[in-house]
Amino acid sequence: MNLTRKxxxxxxxxxxxxxxxxxxxxxxxxxxQIENTLLNNARTLYRMVVAVRSWASxxxxxxxxxxxxxxINPFLAHPILLTQNGDTLVLKNPALxxxxxxxxxxxxxxxxxxxxxxxxxxxxxxxxxxxxxDALNFLETQKEQKEFFTxxxxxxxxxxxxxxxxxxKKSCLSCHSEQGYHEGDLRGGISILLSADYYQKxxxxxxxxxxxxxxxxxxxxxxxxxLGLRKTIIRPIEGLTEAAERIxxxxxxxxxxxxxxxxxxxxxxxxxxxxxxxxISSYLTDLQLSEKKYRSLIxxxxxxxxxxxxxxxxxxxxxxxxxxxxxxxxxxxxxxISDLIDKKSIKPxxxxxxxxxxxxxxxxxxxxxxxxxxxxxVFEISNIKLTQEKTISFFYLRDLRLRKKLETYSLxxxxxxxxxxxxxxxxxxxxxxxxxxxxxxxxxxxxxxxxKDFTEIYxxxxxxxxxxxxxxxxxxxxxxxHPPELKRIDLIQVIDQCLILVRKxxxxxxxxxKQEFVGDCFTVKAxxxxxxxxxxxxxxxxxxxxxxxxxxxxRGTCKNGRTEIAIIDNGCGIPPQDMDRIFDPxxxxxxxxxxxxxxxxxxxxxxxxxxxxVNSKVGKGTSFILYFKKA
Numbered sequence: 001m002n003l004t005r006k007x008x009x010x011x012x013x014x015x016x017x018x019x020x021x022x023x024x025x026x027x028x029x030x031x032x033q034i035e036n037t038l039l040n041n042a043r044t045l046y047r048m049v050v051a052v053r054s055w056a057s058x059x060x061x062x063x064x065x066x067x068x069x070x071x072i073n074p075f076l077a078h079p080i081l082l083t084q085n086g087d088t089l090v091l092k093n094p095a096l097x098x099x100x101x102x103x104x105x106x107x108x109x110x111x112x113x114x115x116x117x118x119x120x121x122x123x124x125x126x127x128x129x130x131x132x133x134d135a136l137n138f139l140e141t142q143k144e145q146k147e148f149f150t151x152x153x154x155x156x157x158x159x160x161x162x163x164x165x166x167x168x169k170k171s172c173l174s175c176h177s178e179q180g181y182h183e184g185d186l187r188g189g190i191s192i193l194l195s196a197d198y199y200q201k202x203x204x205x206x207x208x209x210x211x212x213x214x215x216x217x218x219x220x221x222x223x224x225x226x227l228g229l230r231k232t233i234i235r236p237i238e239g240l241t242e243a244a245e246r247i248x249x250x251x252x253x254x255x256x257x258x259x260x261x262x263x264x265x266x267x268x269x270x271x272x273x274x275x276x277x278x279x280i281s282s283y284l285t286d287l288q289l290s291e292k293k294y295r296s297l298i299x300x301x302x303x304x305x306x307x308x309x310x311x312x313x314x315x316x317x318x319x320x321x322x323x324x325x326x327x328x329x330x331x332x333x334x335x336x337i338s339d340l341i342d343k344k345s346i347k348p349x350x351x352x353x354x355x356x357x358x359x360x361x362x363x364x365x366x367x368x369x370x371x372x373x374x375x376x377x378v379f380e381i382s383n384i385k386l387t388q389e390k391t392i393s394f395f396y397l398r399d400l401r402l403r404k405k406l407e408t409y410s411l412x413x414x415x416x417x418x419x420x421x422x423x424x425x426x427x428x429x430x431x432x433x434x435x436x437x438x439x440x441x442x443x444x445x446x447x448x449x450x451x452k453d454f455t456e457i458y459x460x461x462x463x464x465x466x467x468x469x470x471x472x473x474x475x476x477x478x479x480x481x482h483p484p485e486l487k488r489i490d491l492i493q494v495i496d497q498c499l500i501l502v503r504k505x506x507x508x509x510x511x512x513x514k515q516e517f518v519g520d521c522f523t524v525k526a527x528x529x530x531x532x533x534x535x536x537x538x539x540x541x542x543x544x545x546x547x548x549x550x551x552x553x554x555r556g557t558c559k560n561g562r563t564e565i566a567i568i569d570n571g572c573g574i575p576p577q578d579m580d581r582i583f584d585p586x587x588x589x590x591x592x593x594x595x596x597x598x599x600x601x602x603x604x605x606x607x608x609x610x611x612x613x614v615n616s617k618v619g620k621g622t623s624f625i626l627y628f629k630k631a
Contacts, residue, residue, distance in 0.1 A: 023214045239256070312337070513554070564623045
């Protein structure tokens with residue numbers, strides 16, 4: 001319910017209640033006045049009757065000349081007196097006078113009359129009716145009361161009944177002492193009957209007038225009060241409400257003018273509200289500029305940034321954060337940073353004692369999918385206070401993939417440099433002795449060809465010498481770079497040529513070779529000799545990893561505009577802790593290996609800008625996948 005309706009309701013209820021009380025009191029007072037008028041009239045008539053009775057009682061009755069219609073009191077001992085002149089006088093005692101006056105009142109007073117009654121009546125005409133009997137009983141029990149009255153309806157007319165007592169006086173004992181009365185006893189009373197029809201009509205007319213007056217007064221007073229309140233209070237408050245609603249919608253571009261018809265307090269409120277609007281507008285303008293500045297810094301940051309609430313749940317991220325996770329549409333709201341990283345990969349980068357309170361600095365891998373991880377550097381600052389009760393957390397994620405590649409490349413270059421120096425030394429130190437040993441071994445073979453002992457050790461010596469030659473040649477090939485000579489080659493033909501070289505070894509070991517090529521995208525640009533060296537090394541590594549009855553699968557497919565060649569074995573697999581070392585020079589899992597095969601493979605693939613991927617599970621096998629661009 002709005003303010004106007006509330007004020008109308010309050011004014012209506014207040015004026016209705018106030019005027020209802022006033023007019024109710026006036027009505028009751030008017031009714032009481034009418035009742036008092038009837039009561040005073042009855043009292044006056046009663047006093048007049050009592051005065052007449054008292055006068056007659058003082059003279060022990062009144063003698064009147066008898067006429068034809070003169071009533072004689074049969075209850076008196078000597079009701080008639082004859083005079084010397086022969087006139088007959090009739091004694092009228094107070095009771096008879098009162099009764100005769102009562103009869104006369106019915107004719108002369110209209111709707112007003114009176115009647116004398118007593119419990120110990122002599123004349124049946126003085127027998128009390130129900131009202132008079134109730135009054136006598138009341139006055140006998142409530143001796144301090146001197147009157148009894150009520151309203152009574154007879155023949156559909158309203159009457160006011162009044163009863164007042166008659167007490168026995170000394171002058172009354174001459175007639176009533178025989179009835180056992182004593183001076184001061186209640187002998188009876190005078191009952192007054194007054195018509196109250198005009199009272200009822202006046203009361204009804206007054207009630208109608210009061211109701212009508214109340215209705216008109218309520219309307220007039222409510223309208224006056226409403227117009228006054230609307231002008232001085234409601235309209236100013238409506239103006240303030242409209243201004244507050246505009247402020248709620250962040251519209252501050254207006255001026256609130258003081259209300260000229262309002263009170264000093266209202267005008268002061270308008271001025272205060274206007275100052276508040278200006279202050280809020282100025283503050284929010286500065287706040288928006290500050291927010292734009294810091295939001296722009298966050299959005300345009302080269303690093304991924306996330307902001308969390310006091311519970312660590314993400315509430316805001318920048319574009320770089322979505323780019324880091326290769327997803328620009330999915331919302332991260334409600335997640336925690338701990339839900340996005342591999343907890344096992346966390347490595348502290350700074351001693352916590354060197355960091356500010358509630359700050360963490362560590363390296364971890366974020367989870368893109370089941371098989372894809374990205375190394376990141378994380379700065380985590382928590383409990384940043386915005387207000388006394390509200391805090392936020394700040395997360396800064398730096399992509400370490402390029403750094404890791406550079407570190408790997410730098411380490412590889414260092415290894416290559418060391419290996420180059422080492423190979424150069426080996427070339428100088430071993431080639432000449434090997435050449436001399438080879439020549440001397442050939443010489444001994446010619447001279448001692450019929451010597452049994454020599455012929456038995458010669459093959460072993462020759463195999464050892466060839467193995468040394470092979471190691472030296474591999475080192476020299478690795479240390480001495482040869483730029484690739486790119487030609488259009490058919491990968492299937494290159495693989496077939498490689499299989500010709502190794503097929504006998506596979507057949508001897510009962511290892512099956514399975515080829516699967518789908519599509520027509522196997523023509524690429526590459527150095528055929530170097531690519532052949534890559535496939536031979538990968539196939540021989542697979543051979544060494546498998547026991548008898550193994551299976552080598554060479555699978556070629558065309559996907560996303562590039563050629564994929566997968567070398568898949570079901571051998572022993574590579575332990576997870578060794579995956580980062582398989583390309584290191586001289587690292588090998590096999591006793592007969594030199595540890596340079598995969599190093600040479602990696603070098604050739606890098607020179608050709610061919611991407612690769614290695615998947616392996618211990619006990620399940622290894623797959624080496626090469627991604628060639630189409631020629």
